Amino acid sequence: MYQEKKDYQSWICDKCQKELELTKVKVHYLEGEFEVELLNCPTCHQVFINESLALGKMAEVEQGLEDK
Amino acid sequence: MDLDKLLETGDRCIFREPPTCTANCPVHLEIIEFISEIEKGDFQKAYKLMEKKIPFHRIIGQICDHPCESFCVRSAAGGAISISELEKAVLEYGAAKPKKIWPVPKKKGKVAVIGAGLSGLTVAVDLDKKGYEIVLYEKTDRLGGRLWDHIGESLKEENLSEELKLVKDKGISIQFNQELDKNRLMDLLLEYDAVYLGSGGWDEQLEFNPKTFQVDELNLFIGGKIVTRNDSVIFSASSGRRAALSIERYLSKVSLTDSREREGIFETPLKQDVSETEVIIKIEKQSSIYSKEEAIQEAKRCIKCQCRKCMDGCNHLRKFDISPYAYVRQINHNERIILGTHYANKMINSCTECGLCKEECFLDISMKDVIQDTRESMVERNKMPVSAHDFALKDMAFSNSSRFSLVRKQPSKEQSKDLFYYPLISFSDYVKGLYHGTGKTEYLFYPGCQLPASYPDDVKSIYEYLVGHVKGDVGIYLGCCGAPADWAGRQDLMGENIEAIKKVWEEMERPTFILACSSCIRVFEKYLPEIKVQSLWDIYAEKGLPNKDQIKIPQTLSIHDACGTRENSDLHESVRKIASKLGYNIEELKYSRERTKCCGYGGLVYYANREQSDGFVAERIQESPHDILVYCTMCKDLFVSGGKRTFHLIDLIYPKDNEDGAVKKMPTLSERHQNRSRVKRSLLKEVWNEEVDEPAQDDYQLVIPESVRQNMEDRYILMEDIQAVVKNAQESRKRFFNPESGDYLASLKREHVTFWVQYAQEDDKVLIRNVYSHRMEIVEE
Structure with a gap:
């Protein structure tokens, strides 16, 4: 899972008014736990997930883990 | 899950069984493949198939007595396929030079072959190829034996000579003019590792094993006419080939009998139904041999026998292009995997569990039951993909929550006077009926979860009708029967749900449930056999319709029976009776009543694999040019969303003035929730005069x-x-x-x-x- 700059260049964290940064974030589903680079707010760390990531790679990994 | 039992079920499937022609061909030519190649015009590939299976195919192809043809299933629909004529055509148009075979060192043993007729030559050539040293003893001065009697229009002398020369060219040692007797035979048995006796004229009776053609426990094997006791060339060749295999096994010191069940001719379990097969008359050849085009046309008549009855009826099996035989194997694999991907999950969750496969199968193989067991096993082993059924199960939880669930006894006569007590107006049936409550709840109306979601405005009318038409009090019970849990393999949830329903039933002193939904009927039959149920539609059929004059435009409808009611023929009758009472003409679909199909909702396929669900919808709705009539809410909603004009019985019984019921759209998932809650609130307010909390206003x-x-x-x-x-x-x-x-x-x-x-x-x-x-x-x- 990765995100490109074009996916986020316009979005900022509303609460902190900060631009988003790509850093390693832990995600998990069922038995799987990974560290992936995702956009998040450098201050409050809320993670940004856009539609294509959620319905694309993320859904694919979810499906893969469900079928393990 | 009992995987051995599962595999047994799959092995009963006859999808892969050979056709009767191949089963009755002593050398098992793959006739369907052979004919398919001809059909494609590929005579060379067809030739290769002959070469692979038929000993001396260039001779036998001309003179075979073709026992296959008399078993051809096509004979009942235009005449048997002319397989032997097709073989001759293939020899003419597809022949290729024999492959150059490099001689194998002859180190495996010495075998004497007595008699250079067809069976002896077959043994000699087969064993020579395998590396045995062969000595051929022939009483005359030429090879071929009775084959020479077949010289004629098909088999030319020069062709036979040419073929026999090939045997000599192999370097097999041949001793001509050797008339052998019993004593000489005894000598040969000592001298050679094994002896094959294929001399048709052998007088002495020999006791032999009919499977292996071994005489006693000796190193003597027999074949040809002594075994077949007829003049058939193909049986003779087959016996030689089988004896050669026995000799090879004998000399390799392995079991002579293992895995030889289907040698020679056998009975295939495959049954081909040709009752609906179009009659096509046999193609007659215009000269001594089929032209290529004639052969292709004749090949096209072949039915390509294969049992696909379940697949023909089921969009799911066809989408995954899988027979029950292969399906079961994939499930077996899926169940046994410990580490790795469970590739069959999606397929297993794409079966609607409608049961048509079992109905179509003359061996009663039920993939519905297999899939149900599999899903339960997946849940037990914690291998069921959560996302497949999550939404449906949440929807079920909603229906059984206080937002929908409701149990009430019929209001007393005093309380319900305005609702049910109507004077009879003689010129019309437009009455809700007289109050004839007894104070005891004889019936409990259980509309299920989807009818109130799709027809929120009609639940009260139906309830009023019931109160006015059946004997005894009618209570109401809103909730979900648990069908989603059942389909999802969630026996834990199912058990809880069943207990909850049972408790209400007991508290209400065991009333008869009136069910409107076919899935509820199925669930009650399966899990609550102690509860007496009656279908709402049976009651309308028996007691009469509430709004008799409401027929608008008489038209022809095709009834799509709900798959949950497959075995309920009384219900099928009731539905037809109601439609015809309303003035509609019915045209039956090919798949109807006990052979009905699923709309695509069953088995929660709608949630687990929307594309598969759409496949069911698309297939079903094009089966009739007429508007469809259904009596299951999900069938209605799916067909309408697929673009087909579809009436639910409710649309006909309670027509709305300004609405074309056949195009009434499926409510959204959110609306389904809202509608259910609305039904509960309006019933409580309007029938029971209870104070109801209005739903909280939306925040935004x-x-x-x-x-x-x-x-x-x-x-x-x-x-x-x-x-x-x-x-x-x-x-x-x-x-x-x-x-x-x-x-x-x-x-x-x-x-x-x-x-x-x-x-x-x-x-x-x-x-x-x-x-x-x-x-x-x-x-x-």
Whole structure:
């Protein structure tokens, strides 16, 4: 899972008014736990997930883990 | 799950069984493949198939007595396929030079072959190829024996000589003019590792094993006419080939009998139904041999026998292009995997469990039962993909929550006077009926969860009708029977649900349940056999319709029976009776009543594999040019969303003045919830005069464009999910902002799903731009 700059260049964290940064974030589903680079707010760390990531790679990994 | 039992079930499937022609060909030419190649015009490939299976194919192909043809299933529909003529055509148009075979060192043993007729030559050539040293003893001065009697129009002398020369060219040692007697035979048995006796004129009776052709326990094997006791060339060749195999096994010191069940001719379990096969008359050859085109036309007549009855009826089996035989094997693999991907999960969750396969199968193989057992096993082993049935199970929980669930006895006569006590107006049946309650709840109306979701305005009318027409009090019970849990393999939830229903039944002193939904009927029969049930439609058929004069335009309808009612022929009758009472003409579908298909909702396929569900819908709705009549809410909703004009019985019994019932759209997932809650509230208010809490006002006024609504349906996102995300975002400001567009993007995890909403604010309205969700969780540091 990765995100490109074009996916986020316009979005900022509303609460902190900060631009988003790509850093390693832990995600998990069922038995799987990974560290992936995702956009998040450098201050409050809320993670940004856009539609294509959620319905694309993320859904694919979810499906893969469900079928393990 | 008992996997041995599972495999047994799969092995009963005859999908892969050979056709009668091949089973009755002593050398098992793959006739369907052979004919398919001819049909494609590929005579060379057809030739290779002959070469592979038929000893001396260039001779036998001309003179075979073709026992296959008398068993051809096509004979009942235009005459048997002329397989022997096709073989001759293939020899003419597809012949290739024999492959150059490099001689194998002859180190495996010495075998004497007595008699150079067809069977002896077959043994000699087969064993020579395998590396045995062969000595051929022939009483005359030429090879071929009785083959020379067949010289004629098909088999030319020069062709036979040429073929026999090939045997000599192999370097097999041949001793001509050797008349052998019993004593000489005894000598040969000592001298050679094994002896084959294929001399048709041998006088002495020999005791032999009919499977292996071994004489006693000796190193003597026999074949040809002594074994076949007829003049058939193909049986003779077959006996030689089988004896050669025995000799090879004998000399290799392995079992002579293992895995030889289907040698020679055998009875195939395959049964081909030709009752609906179009009659096509046999193609006659215009000269001594089929032309290529004639051969192709004749090949096209072949039915290519294969049992596909279940597959023909089932969109699912065809979509995955799988027979029960192969399906069971994939399930078996899926069940046994410990580490690795369970590739069959999606397929297993794409079966509607409608039961048509069993109905179509003359061996009663039920994939419905196999799939149900498999899903239960997947749940038990914690291998069921959560996302497949999650939404449906949440929907079930909703229906059994206080937002819908309700149990009430019929109001007393005094309380319900305005509702049920109508004077009879003699010129019309337009009455709700007289009050004839008894104070004891004889019936409990259980409309299920989908009828109230799709027809919220009619539940009260149906209830009033029932109170006015059946003897004894009619209570009402709103809830979900548990069908989603059953389909999802969730026996834990199913058990709880059944207990809850049973408890109500006991508390109400065991009334008869009146069921409107076919899935409820199925679930009650399966899990609650002690509860007496009656179908709502049976009651309408028996007691008469409430609005007799309501028929608008008489028309022809095709009835799509609900798959849950497959075995309920009384119900099928009732539905037809109601439709015809209303003045409709019925044209039956090919797959109807006990052979009906599923609409695509069953087995929760609608949630687990929408594409598969759409496949069922698309196939079913094009089976009739007429509007369809259904009596299951999901059938109606799916067919209408597929673009087919479809009436539910409710549309006909309770027609609305300003509405074409046949195009009434499926409510959205959110509307289904709202409708159910509305049914509960309105019944409580209007029938029981109870105070009802109105639902809490939505926090935000959402403006949702059509494209987003469609996404909500496809992604199983409810209005309440969006409300919750927006509320959380507005209150906490935990959201993202896009200064260019002015949009916000916010998320909220609800149970196991994280919902994302992109929105903009405009005055007091919230404009929804997009919605999506995922199940993966972000681990907050």
